Amino acid sequence: xxxxxxxxxxxxxxxxxxxxxxxxxxxxxxxxxxxxxxxxxxxxxxxxxxxxxxxxxxxxxxxxxxxxxxxxxxxxxxxxxxxxxxxxxxxxxxxxxxxxxxxxxxxxxxxxxxxxxxxxxxxxxxxxxxxxxxxxxxxxxxxxxxxxxxxxxxxxxxxxxxxxxxxxxxxxxxxxxxxxxxxxxxxxxxxxxxxxxxxxxxxxxxxxxxxxxxxxxxxxxxxxxxxxxxxxxxxxxxxxxxxxxxxxxxxxxxxxxxxxxxxxxxxxxxxxxxxxxxxxxxxxxxxxxxxxxxxxxxxxxxxxxxxxxxxxxxxxxxxxxxxxxxxxxxxxxxxxxxxxxxxxxxxxxxxxxxxxxxxxxxxxxxxxxxxxxxxxxxxxxxxxxxxxxxxxxxxxxxxxxxxxxxxxxxxxxxxxxxxxxxxxxxxxxxxxxxxxxxxxxxxxxxxxxxxxxxxxxxxxxxxxxxxxxxxxxxxxxxxxxxxxxxxxxxxxxxxxxxxxxxxxxxxxxxxxxxxxxxxxxxxxxxxxxx
Amino acid sequence: xxxxxxxxxxxxxxxxxxxxxxxxxxxxxxxxxxxxxxxxxxxxxxxxxxxxxxxxxxxxxxxxxxxxxxxxxxxxxxxxxxxxxxxxxxxxxxxxxxxxxxxxxxxxxxxxxxxxxxxxxxxxxxxxxxxxxxxxxxxxxxxxxxxxxxxxxxxxxxxxxxxxxxxxxxxxxxxxxxxxxxxxxxxxxxxxxxxxxxxxxxxxxxxxxxxxxxxxxxxxxxxxxxxxxxxxxxxxxxxxxxxxxxxxxxxxxxxxxxxxxxxxxxxxxxxxxxxxxxxxxxxxxxxxxxxxxxxxxxxxxxxxxxxxxxxxxxxxxxxxxxxxxxxxxxxxxxxxxxxxxxxxxxxxxxxxxxxxxxxxxxxxxxxxxxxxxxxxxxxxxxxxxxxxxxxxxxxxxxxxxxxxxxxxxxxxxxxxxxxxxxxxxxxxxxxxxxxxxxxxxxxxxxxxxxxxxxxxxxxxxxxxx
Numbered sequence: 001x002x003x004x005x006x007x008x009x010x011x012x013x014x015x016x017x018x019x020x021x022x023x024x025x026x027x028x029x030x031x032x033x034x035x036x037x038x039x040x041x042x043x044x045x046x047x048x049x050x051x052x053x054x055x056x057x058x059x060x061x062x063x064x065x066x067x068x069x070x071x072x073x074x075x076x077x078x079x080x081x082x083x084x085x086x087x088x089x090x091x092x093x094x095x096x097x098x099x100x101x102x103x104x105x106x107x108x109x110x111x112x113x114x115x116x117x118x119x120x121x122x123x124x125x126x127x128x129x130x131x132x133x134x135x136x137x138x139x140x141x142x143x144x145x146x147x148x149x150x151x152x153x154x155x156x157x158x159x160x161x162x163x164x165x166x167x168x169x170x171x172x173x174x175x176x177x178x179x180x181x182x183x184x185x186x187x188x189x190x191x192x193x194x195x196x197x198x199x200x201x202x203x204x205x206x207x208x209x210x211x212x213x214x215x216x217x218x219x220x221x222x223x224x225x226x227x228x229x230x231x232x233x234x235x236x237x238x239x240x241x242x243x244x245x246x247x248x249x250x251x252x253x254x255x256x257x258x259x260x261x262x263x264x265x266x267x268x269x270x271x272x273x274x275x276x277x278x279x280x281x282x283x284x285x286x287x288x289x290x291x292x293x294x295x296x297x298x299x300x301x302x303x304x305x306x307x308x309x310x311x312x313x314x315x316x317x318x319x320x321x322x323x324x325x326x327x328x329x330x331x332x333x334x335x336x337x338x339x340x341x342x343x344x345x346x347x348x349x350x351x352x353x354x355x356x357x358x359x360x361x362x363x364x365x366x367x368x369x370x371x372x373x374x375x376x377x378x379x380x381x382x383x384x385x386x387x388x389x390x391x392x393x394x395x396x397x398x399x400x401x402x403x404x405x406x407x408x409x410x411x412x413x414x415x416x417x418x419x420x421x422x423x424x425x426x427x428x429x430x431x432x433x434x435x436x437x438x439x440x441x442x443x444x445x446x447x448x449x450x451x452x453x454x455x456x457x458x459x460x461x462x463x464x465x466x467x468x469x470x471x472x473x474x475x476x477x478x479x480x481x482x483x484x485x486x487x488x489x490x491x492x493x494x495x496x497x498x499x500x501x502x503x504x505x506x507x508x509x510x511x512x513x514x515x516x517x518x519x520x521x522x523x524x525x526x527x528x529x530x
Numbered sequence: 531x532x533x534x535x536x537x538x539x540x541x542x543x544x545x546x547x548x549x550x551x552x553x554x555x556x557x558x559x560x561x562x563x564x565x566x567x568x569x570x571x572x573x574x575x576x577x578x579x580x581x582x583x584x585x586x587x588x589x590x591x592x593x594x595x596x597x598x599x600x601x602x603x604x605x606x607x608x609x610x611x612x613x614x615x616x617x618x619x620x621x622x623x624x625x626x627x628x629x630x631x632x633x634x635x636x637x638x639x640x641x642x643x644x645x646x647x648x649x650x651x652x653x654x655x656x657x658x659x660x661x662x663x664x665x666x667x668x669x670x671x672x673x674x675x676x677x678x679x680x681x682x683x684x685x686x687x688x689x690x691x692x693x694x695x696x697x698x699x700x701x702x703x704x705x706x707x708x709x710x711x712x713x714x715x716x717x718x719x720x721x722x723x724x725x726x727x728x729x730x731x732x733x734x735x736x737x738x739x740x741x742x743x744x745x746x747x748x749x750x751x752x753x754x755x756x757x758x759x760x761x762x763x764x765x766x767x768x769x770x771x772x773x774x775x776x777x778x779x780x781x782x783x784x785x786x787x788x789x790x791x792x793x794x795x796x797x798x799x800x801x802x803x804x805x806x807x808x809x810x811x812x813x814x815x816x817x818x819x820x821x822x823x824x825x826x827x828x829x830x831x832x833x834x835x836x837x838x839x840x841x842x843x844x845x846x847x848x849x850x851x852x853x854x855x856x857x858x859x860x861x862x863x864x865x866x867x868x869x870x871x872x873x874x875x876x877x878x879x880x881x882x883x884x885x886x887x888x889x890x891x892x893x894x895x896x897x898x899x900x901x902x903x904x905x906x907x908x909x910x911x912x913x914x915x916x917x918x919x920x921x922x923x924x925x926x927x928x929x930x931x932x933x934x935x936x937x938x939x940x941x942x943x944x945x946x947x948x949x950x951x952x953x954x955x956x957x958x959x960x961x962x963x964x965x966x967x968x969x970x971x972x973x974x975x976x977x978x979x980x981x982x983x984x985x986x987x988x989x990x991x992x993x994x995x
Contacts, residue, residue, distance in 0.1 A: 007649075010638045017836065017843035018737055039572075039622075043850065050642055050846040066568035073618050077566050077669060095645055156575075157858075157868075176880055210774070330777050335824040338776040446579060473582035480581040484572045487622035488858040491615065495850030499738070499879050502847070509738070512882035520858050521583050523742075523871045525885040 008052075008098065015051050023506040024052065028098075030123040030505045031055040035108050035138075036062070037088035039485050040154045041128040042074040043494025045092050048501060055100040056092070057122070060085035061107030071487040109134055116141045124504055126150045126497065129485070132429040139164055139397035148504050151397075152497045155428065156481025158421050159493040159518035162530075163394045163500060163511055167292070169303040170390040171382055172508045178388065181325035184218055185232055185277050188324065194344045195219065200249065205259070208251055210334040212341050213267035217274050220246045220267075232275055239275070243268045263332040278321055280314060281387050288314070290391070298367040302374045306382040307389070309360035313352065323352030323383040353383040394514035400530050406464060407530045415468050418517040418526040423460065423470055424478050430456040438483035449479045489520050565670065570595055573624045576867045585866040594865055598624035599670075602864050605691040606630040607680060607707060609656040611844055612697025612733050614646045615853030617660055620695075621668040623861050628664075629691070631676040631683065632657040637805065643846035680707055681984070688728070689714055693860050695731040697853060699842070701753075701760045702930060702982050704732060705898070708745070708753035709983035712899050715748045722748045729863050729870075733856040737843045740852035743874045743890065744859050747899065750873050751890040754898035758925050759890075763840075778828035781820040782837040785813045789820075804839035813838060851877055897927055897987050904989045906976070910966040914945060918961065921978060929980040936976050938969050945976075965991070 009016065016024055030053055034041050037060045045056055062068075062084045069075045072088075079087035085103035093101035104111070104118075108130070111118050119125055125142055127135060127149065135151055142149040143164065151162040183191060195218045200208060224233065224242055233242040246267050251259045280288070287293060288311040292304045313323060326349025328342055357379050361371035382389075399405045411419060431439050431453055439449035454475050461468065496516070503511045515528045577594040604625050606616050609632035620628055634656050636647045646663040647656070657675035664673045676683065680703060688694070688710055698704050708730065716726040730745040732753065745752055770776070771783045790802050795812050803809050814834040821829045835841065855875055862870045876886040895902045908917060914934075921932045933947040945960050945968060947953045960968060972993040977986040 007638060011641045013639045013642075013832070013835075014841070014844040015642050016832070017841065018845060046645060047846040047850055050645055052642075066566045067571035069566070070569040071572040071622055073622060073667065076667065077569075080566065174880060176878075332770075333776065334774045335776055335826070339825050342776075443578065476582050480575065480579045482575045482579075484575045486572050486576065486861075488619050488854045488861060491619055491854035491857070492851050495847040495852075495854065496879065496883055498850070499845070499847040500883075502845075509879075510881040516883055518885075520855075521868050523855060523858070523875045523885070523887050525883060527882055 012052060019502070019506050019508050023508050026506045027502065028052055028054045031057065031121065032501065032505075033057050033059060033119065033122040033125045034128065035059045035126065035130065036128040037072075037074070037084045038068065038129050038154075039071040039073075039487055039490035040152055040493055040497075041126070042072055042088050042092060043491050044126055044128065044152065044497045044501070045088075046074070046095060047495055047498030049092055049095045049099050049101075051502065052096060052098050053505075055102065057102040057104060058085045058089050058092075059104045059106060059108055059111065060088070061105060061110065071485055071490065073487075108138055112137050112141060117145075119147060120145045122147055124148045124150060124501055126152060126501065128152050129154070131432060132426075133433070136397055136401065143396045143398070150497060150501060150504075152493055153425070154485045154490045154493055155425060156478065156484055157486065157489055157520040158425070158481075159489055159496070159516075159520070160422070160425055161493065161497055161500065161512070161516040162397070162400075163504075163514045164396060165392070165394050165504070165511075168392040168394070168504060168507075168511060169301065170392070170503075170507055170510055171303065171385050173385070173388045173390045173510050174508065175388050179273055179276060180327075180329055181278070181322075181387065182214060182274055182328065183278055183321075183324065184214070184221065184274050186321070187218065188348055190344055190348055191218075194341065205251055207334075207337075209259070209261045209263060210332065210337060211263055212328075212333040212337055213263050213270055213331050214274070214328065214341060215337075216246065216249070216264060216267040217271065220249060221275075232277070233271075239271055242275075243271050246271070266331055280320070280322055284322070284387060284389055287389050287391055296363055296367060298369055300367070302378065303382075305363055305374060306356075306360055306379060308363055309356045309379070310383065310386055312359045313356045317355050318352070322386040323356055324348045325384055325387065326350070327384075349383065350380075353380045356383055390510050392511055392513050394511075403464065407528075408464070408466065410528055410530060411466060412468055414526070414528060418519055418524065419528065420470055420474055421517050421519060422515065422528070422530075423457070423466075423468075424474050427453060427457040427460050427470075427475075428478055428483070430460055440479035440482040442482070446479050446482070450476055453479055486520075489518075492518060492520065570624060573598075576861075577865060583868060585862070585869050588866040588868075595624060598864060599626050601627075602693075603627045603629070603691045604860060604864075605688070605694045606697065607694065607703075608632055608697035608699070609644075609646075609660040609675075610634070610640065610697060610699065611643045611846075611849040612735065612853045612856075613656070614644045614660055615849050616695055616697055616733075616857055617646070617664045617673060618668075619854055619857030620860060621664050621671040621673070623857060625860070625864075626671050628671070629674045629676060630657050630661060631678055631680055632660075633677065633679045633682075643844060643849055645846070680710075681981075685710070685714055691728060693729050693731065693863055695733070695856050695860055697733050697849075697856075699734075701928075704734075704753050705757075705982040706984055708747070709898055709985055711747045712752065713985045717901075731856045731859050731863075733852045735844065735848045735852050738845070738848055738878060738880045740848050740877045741875060742852050742855040742859070742871070742877075744863075744871045745873070751892045752896065752899040754926075755893040755896045756874075756890050757928055760928075762923075762925070762928060775820065775824055775826060778817070778821060778826055778830075778833055779837050781817045781824075781826060781829055782813065782834050784820050785816040786838055789816055802838065804835065810835050810838060848877075848879070851879075893926070898983060904987060906989045906991050907994050908965060908991065909995070910970075910972075910993045911964050913962055913964055914968060915961040917965070917976075918946060921980075929978070929982055932978045932980045934976055934978050935986075936970065936974060949981075965993075 012024060032048060032053055034045050037058050064075055064079045064082055064084045064087055066080055069077050074088045074091040083105045085105050089101045089103040119142060125147055139149055149164040153160045195215060198215050200219050233239045250261050250264045253259055287307050293307045296305055296308050326346045328345055360374055360379055364371050364373055428438055439453045440446040457470050500511050503509045512527050513529055515530045518525045574595060578590050578592055580590045602625060604620055606613055609630050635653055636651045636656055638652055640647055646660045651659045655677035657677050661673040661675035665671055696707055711728050711730055714726060716723040727746055727748060733742045766780055766783055771780055775781050814831050817829045817834055859870050862868045872889050874888055874890045878884045897904050921927055921929045931948040934945040936943055944957055946957045970991060974991040976989045976991055978989060979986045
């Protein structure tokens with residue numbers, strides 16, 4: 001047991017409490033590629049370098065310009081005229097000596113021409129301020145290579161992110177308000193026996209008041225069953241009656257006044273959720289029914305092998321239920337009663353996980369892999385999180401843009417929201433294709449470009465048969481932006497994108513799916529699946 | 531939100547520019563040696579061009595940039611996770627006259643997100659190192675550091691700023707700052723003078739969650755109006771800690787609260803210092819012993835330190851997002867480029883990215899900003915202790931260690947004060963006396979001072995029967 005903390009542990013302490021040592025390890029083994037060290041790009045990278053990403057490589061063929069220094073914390077005026085990839089790498093590298101920084105002075109288009117496999121080595125490629133054509137080309141290469149691609153752009157006061165990944169699995173999603181796994185509706189044998197060991201009516205006051213509420217609910221449930229044909233309290237009325245039943249169980253003093261029994265109050269408060277029927281959540285059901293879960297091969301990622309193992313458990317030993325999670329919330333109780341109860345759940349969880357392990361081992365053997373190739377620890381973690389598993393599919397850019405598969409419904413039904421900004425971004429891309437520049441970059445262009453941009457908007461809507469209205473105000477505003485990249489919007493996106501990147505790399509928490517739009521004018525945002 | 535405010539804000543701004551121009555002698559041009567071609571292009575597009583979504587008061591001008599660069603004064607409270615980001619964001623948005631206040635020194639655990647600090651800076655004052663870094667990296671920027679508590683500065687200091695933006699980690703400090711800006715408001719015949727309003731932008735983060743809000747003191751919801759949004763910190767019950775531990779955390783609290791004062795392991799009067807590894811090591815070992823006694827598993831060094839220091843997990847990304855949102859609002863208010871956030875933004879990126887924007891409402895009888903007398907209803911036979919409990923436990927007041935004074939027989943009398951040991955001892959017997967016994971009458975005015983506000987709060991005591 002090492003009590004002495006390394007300086008890295010001290011430095012990363014605040015984030016280790018969020019993703020643990022294993023999350024940090026994943027981060028330190030990752031190599032991220034950033035394309036274009038603009039303000040948005042360097043802000044994203046800053047938020048990956050600080051937490052200790054293993055390595056980064058900046059790909060950028062641009063030279064540093066005066067305006068490019070003005071909004072970028074990682075460029076200085078002394079680097080004007082020099083290569084932007086190198087200049088930014090130096091100042092980003094300086095943030096954290098644990099990180100290895102690299103740069104390639106080349107445009108991504110050139111790399112795609114000469115060496116597309118260059119991108120295969122990365123855990124994640126982040127493309128910033130990319131023209132549409134480059135984005136689509138790169139998207140295609142990365143999709144085929146199975147490399148996750150995160151597209152980010154700051155356009156005036158608008159931030160945009162698009163995540164592209166065929167399949168991203170999450171075991172540790174860390175849900176905010178997870179329901180407990182108490183099995184009160186269907187207590188397993190060991191829990192039943194433990195509950196039987198209590199006799200509330202014969203207990204001394206001290207013990208009575210320090211009996212865990214789980215036991216209290218279980219005992220009164222038995223009473224309820226005997227009077228209600230073994231049916232759980234179903235609706236509000238019945239739950240109220242059940243709560244009242246428990247309330248009547250509170251001890252009274254010699255004057256008939258109820259004693260202060262906090263554990264009974266806790267029981268009453270928890271009736272609402274404690275009696276929820278134990279069942280496999282739909283997201284987990286979907287995972288069990290997925291093709292990847294059904295057809296395990298020697299190439300299957302461990303996530304799917306374990307999924308089938310748990311699925312087999314559910315269908316057999318589990319009797320339709322997931323392996324017991326093994327944790328209980330804190331509650332008013334004396335130490336001994338609480339620990340004993342906690343151990344009942346813990347022991348059952350271990351037993352269930354061991355059974356799942358057997359299924360997993362058999363599965364591995366059946367596809368010619370050594371049974372130890374998935375560790376016990378990993379299987380235990382998977383079992384503990386079985387109710388919170390998530391799989392995210394973010395489809396390709398090609399599918400998003402294709403006339404046959406673009407998401408017409410989503411676009412037309414969300415026009416009251418940030419969706420209009422998405423269409424505007426596509427429109428300025430059209431403008432760029434036609435004019436080799438973005439609208440309104442110089443003051444004198446603004447007025448004239450409004451009409452040209454409007455033509456682009458109309459041609460876009462026509463081409464995709466989108467019967468929607470884009471207000472002139474947005475066309476004017478997007479010309480006004482002049483493709484500016486104000487620092488505060490770049491910084492907002494920098495934080496957002498970096499966190500999504502960390503989710504992808506650590507496989508913890510759930511990434512967005514798949515298009516995020518931020519409007520700094522209204523301080524609102526939306527996520528669309530396009 | 532009152533748009534009239536912004537007209538008057540702009541007027542205040544315009545007057546200041548005129549003053550500055552009058553005072554400028556030779557160096558009259560807008561040329562600045564530290565600027566290069568295109569430096570402010572990204573900013574200028576929002577200042578020089580008209581647009582359909584700008585604030586109704588907005589006028590495109592080539593002078594607005596000068597206002598930002600030369601005249602506008604911003605105060606940043608805190609040079610930590612949010613503070614570092616704020617300084618960078620403001621500096622790169624054209625603000626050059628920035629002051630930053632922070633009473634802390636740099637710790638190694640800050641380095642994962644407070645990017646203006648390096649390992650060699652550990653132990654140095656945050657405000658000073660942050661200012662040095664930004665001034666060095668962003669040419670022409672003049673960040674002035676104050677290695678002080680916010681309470682060490684007075685109204686002459688705070689009055690000089692156009693906008694205050696907070697990146698604090700304590701509700702008490704927020705409330706104090708809120709109270710300070712409220713105390714600067716000028717009312718003429720009961721009407722608020724808008725030019726005395728200093729907007730307050732407040733940001734807060736915790737793990738992957740954060741919020742940003744815009745407060746116009748005297749006009750929109752203040753910190754105290756929405757005190758219920760910050761529920762009081764729940765501590766473990768004493769009986770759990772003393773005799774019925776169940777969680778590893780209970781074991782650590784036992785050692786911290788009961789064992790340490792008893793055993794005084796590092797000497798008499800030596801308080802437990804969460805930053806002293808030797809102290810934490812001792813607590814850790816004793817917590818393990820305690821846990822073993824009750825068959826509790828899970829005590830680790832990391833958990834021990836987390837409980838002792840009440841550590842809140844933190845990452846760079848959330849701080850970056852919230853600070854950026856705050857800085858955007860500072861820019862909007864300073865330039866009228868857009869209508870500011872009205873008035874509260876919530877952010878959470880645990881599952882995808884989620885934002886929620888709403889208008890927090892003013893509380894009619896807010897103890898900080900409503901100017902309404904605060905009523906206290908008690909029986910004359912109630913003890914002073916009950917009044918003290920009310921002041922600390924009431925969700926809308928949440929005072930920390932209130933000092934109660936009143937006027938009796940024409941003289942100022944301290945009924946109870948906790949923060950000075952000798953006075954606490956002298957006034958402690960008053961707590962068990964009834965209000966009647968203390969000589970208080972129906973309608974008695976009580977002045978209450980507390981660390982949560984720079985001004986005393988006046989309460990009117992109403993006797994009930």
